[in-house]
Amino acid sequence: MQALDPELQRFTEHLRVERRLAARTLAMYGDALAWLQASAAASGVDLQAAQPHHLRGWTAQLRVRGLGPRSIAIALAAWRxxxxxxxRHGLVAQNPVDGLRPPKAPKPLPKALSVEQAVALADHLPEDGDPVLVARDHAIAELLYGCGLRVGELVGLDLTASGAAAGWVDVADASAHVLGKGGKRRSVPVGAAALAALRSWLLVRAQLADAGEPALFVSRRGTRLTASQVRQRLQLQAQHAGLPTHVHPHMLRHSYASHLLQSSGDLRAVQELLGHASISTTQVYTKLDFQHLARAYDAAHPRAKKRS
Incomplete structure (x- = not known):
């Protein structure tokens, strides 16, 4: 990295000592400031006299260099x-970086399992495992995929609807009641497969749970299962089921939403079941649905090979 001018060095020292930026962040800011210094020198511009159009030009040069949206955002943060x-020290009258925004980063589509993969995972019952843990993990996979729960909602489930319960499953009513993001409660139907798995787990739960433990799902220690433990167990379950991809709880939620939309086409219903505050959040699944239709077209239509 090019040596920084004294004024820029004083700023980076401020970031290190007073702002206490992490070493990696400090290094990225240093690179961004070195680029700013070099750009100003090449343009014959005094940095403290730089105008917004200078900063816009130097930002455009970052894009020409091939920097991505995140890297440009870091550079702009350092310059700003x-x-x-x-x-604050009275050295400039305006901030020429104000109003500059990095290019929007493309949002990757959520990864979902195919219907066959999701069912294989939910149905998988290893014969050589601890029967109690197998029953618990089976119920967890069925609820994640069958109800579209977030992992935090799942581990927050209690046995009963006590006053302190964040959520619970009503077996008799075949419904799950959860506390979602923003303290928003919602109820979702629980399908027959998930109910059967849940009943099997409830028959053996007492073999793990501490006396008086309210959590629906408990660890070997008898206390409430954590989100991290659910992730680990689900990944292990996916490996045993022979799935070719890394599986995490939110992938089952994505799969739930995608498969519902493929079957029903009812975006509003999927929004309610997922607990999304805005329909725009749910609309990402329409893109997954289109991908599913495109694959079906490519596999079946006699003219598919002509499609560009």
Missing amino acids: GLYRWWG
């Missing part, structure tokens, strides 16, 4: 911080 710091 520098000019804000100079402004």
